[in-house]
Amino acid sequence: MKIMLAPMEGVVDHLMRDMLSRVGGFDQCVTEFVRVVDQKLPKKTFYKICPELHTDGKTASGVPVRVQLLGQHAQWLAENAETAVELGSPGVDLNFGCPAKTVNKSKGGAVLLKETQALYDIVKAVRDAVPQHIPVSAKIRLGFEDKSLAVDNAIAITEAGASELVVHARTKTEGYKPPAYWDWIAKIKQHTDIPLVANGEIWNADDAQKCQEQSDCINLMVGRGALAMPNLARAIKFGDSPMPWPELAALLIQYSGYEIFGDKGRYYPNRIKQWCGYLKRQYPEADILFNDIRRLTNSQDIVDVLARQSSQ
Known part of the structure; x- marks a missing residue:
């Protein structure tokens, strides 16, 4: 079984990838997307999205991180894929699943699921542009408005x-509304011989097992579920119980260390409040924490609240 950490724009950045890969259970991460329009992007763009390129394309705990590209022009995507690989990305992922309206309006992400030939052209161009030993993966939804394609x-x-295909088991129109149609991944599997990765609505180990059974797919990608339960990958792989709240509070303090001492302290209050929005699905304590910190704007004040909770 391979478990991948999903890319989530504005949420799963390099700090979050580092935190969650340290917790364990993940075999691979994918970056937030690099938006490609009509030019070859400078190296600094790739380093900003994927600082792990400075460390052999891996997180501090050794989990490979694959750069994801999003765009509509096959040749420009191919040229930027070359740059990603030259800088050390252990693979290239192509985003055909992003549901964001601003992205779709500019013909990126899930809107390309309406154009089967465009998908082929983009993947083919990128595959031809990078060395054969470098994996080229894609992430799709089941469709844009319906599942007909x-x-x-x-x-x-x-x-x-x-080399590999991740399938989020909903259409763009269905967004993130339950349920996920895992059985459709099994239908897709009957028509392809490349490895498939099932994604969507996996919040705990039971969900993972049901997803594997219905999708006929052993490999999984988790995103929101891993934010709601940081040791979700370990729970799926090894049967670990959900991380106790005091341990989780200590993890949130560790996250403050990245933000505050990385000269990004101004971001920490909003990031922790955002994280609470996911955590409250699994932890009632997260609702209490949010109420305690929602008016706080100073990072150290929030850390002080967490310190009290981690010692209880």
Whole structure:
């Protein structure tokens, strides 16, 4: 079984990847997307999105981090894929699943699921541009407004030479609303011979098992579930119990160390409040924490609240 940490723009940045990969259970991470329009981007753009390029394309705990690209022009995506690999990315991931309206309006992300030929052209161009030993993966949803092209899109991506395909088991229109249609991944699997990774609505080990059974897919990608339970990957792989709240509070303090001592203290209050929004799904204590810190704007004040909770 391989468990991947999903890319989530504005949430799973390099700090979060480092934190969650230290907790353990993850085999691979994917970056937030690098937006490609009509130019070859400078190296600094890739280093900003993926600082792990400075450390052999891995987090501090040794988990590989694959750069993700998003765009509509095959040749520009291919040229930027070359840059990502030259800088040390252990693979290239292509985003055909982002549901954001601003991205879709500029023909990026999930809107490309309407254009099967475009998917083929992009994957083929990127596959041809990078060395054969470098994996080229793609992430899709089941469709844009409906699932009518789900199988055709997967076949096109396979025939274009993709190494792996992550399937979020909902359409763009369905967004993140339950349920996830895991059985559709099993349908797709009947038409492709590349490894598939199931994604969507995996919040605990029971969900993971049901997803694997219904999708006929052993490999998983988790995103929001890992933010709601930071040791979710370990719970799935090794049967660990959910991380106790005092231990989790200590983890949030560690996260403050990254932000405060990394000269990003101004971001920490908002990031912790954002994280609480996910944590409260699994931990009632997170609701209490949010109420205690929601008016606080100083990072150290928030750390003091967490310190009290971690010692209880």
